Amino acid sequence: MANRLLSLSLRGIQRIQKAGVHGSRSRIGNREVVGYGFNGEPNYVDRPDFPLPAIRFKENTPDIQALREKEKGDWKKLTMEEKKALYRASFCQTFAEMKAPTGEWKSVVGLALFFVSFAMWGYMGLKLFVYKPLPESFTEERKQAQLQRMIDIGVNPVDGVASKWDYEKNAWKE
The missing domain is CATH 1.10.442.10 (Cytochrome c oxidase subunit IV)
Structure with a gap:
């Protein structure tokens, strides 16, 4: 068989x-x-x-x-x-x-730039029409307040944010 x-x-x-x-x-x-x-x-x-x-x-x-x-x-x-x-x-x-050079690189670069611009327009459209606005905690004032609070309560005093703050001068260590 x-x-x-x-x-x-x-x-x-x-x-x-x-x-x-x-x-x-x-x-x-x-x-x-x-x-x-x-x-x-x-x-x-x-x-x-x-x-x-x-x-x-x-x-x-x-x-x-x-x-x-x-x-x-x-x-x-x-x-x-x-x-x-x-x-x-x-x-x-x-x-x-x-x-001899064929000039094919021009079409490749052009096509790549077209796709990059298309992606950027897509991102801008998503940002404008789809994504929610950022929360208030992302404003510069809120970030500064959060950093000051971390310094005040001494978060990670060994090698973190609080270790770089001079509590006597009330300024960043140099």
């Missing part, structure tokens, strides 16, 4: 793997697979940290095939345009183009 389940599951895995290979081949068209790639899949990604994609950027055309045959000979016979065409057939961007 277990052997049969194992064989069925292995057949299923093999079918999935074959389908994956077939599916990836249909995705890349007739582009040449030239390496392993950064994740082992036959895909093209421009990455400065992994500059060798698994497949070429463009599909093989008769013009590119002719240039590839000419490339096998002396490179001094190739013109600059032909060298650039060969490069662009293999890669989409140069390193300078990959590392």
Whole structure:
């Protein structure tokens, strides 16, 4: 019983793997697979940290095939345009183009500032329409009266408020 389940599951895995290979081949068209790639899949990604994609950027055309045959000979016979065409057939961007600033930081900062302003407006709305007013004990006069009362009754005379009060001079210790 277990052997049969194992064989069925292995057949299923093999079918999935074959389908994956077939599916990836249909995705890349007739582009040449030239390496392993950064994740082992036959895909093209421009990455400065992994500059060798698994497949070429463009599909093989008769013009590119002719240039590839000419490339096998002396490179001094190739013109600059032909060298650039060969490069662009293999890669989409140069390193300078990959590392060039895109300006994406502007949209990120703008979006962050939008959310910060939205949060501030939300806080102001809650403060104005939802929260109750602060109690009277939060006024400056009441805070001073509470502090004076704590000093008068000697709250925590060792290292608290009362320890910092000079009872003889009736002022804070220096």
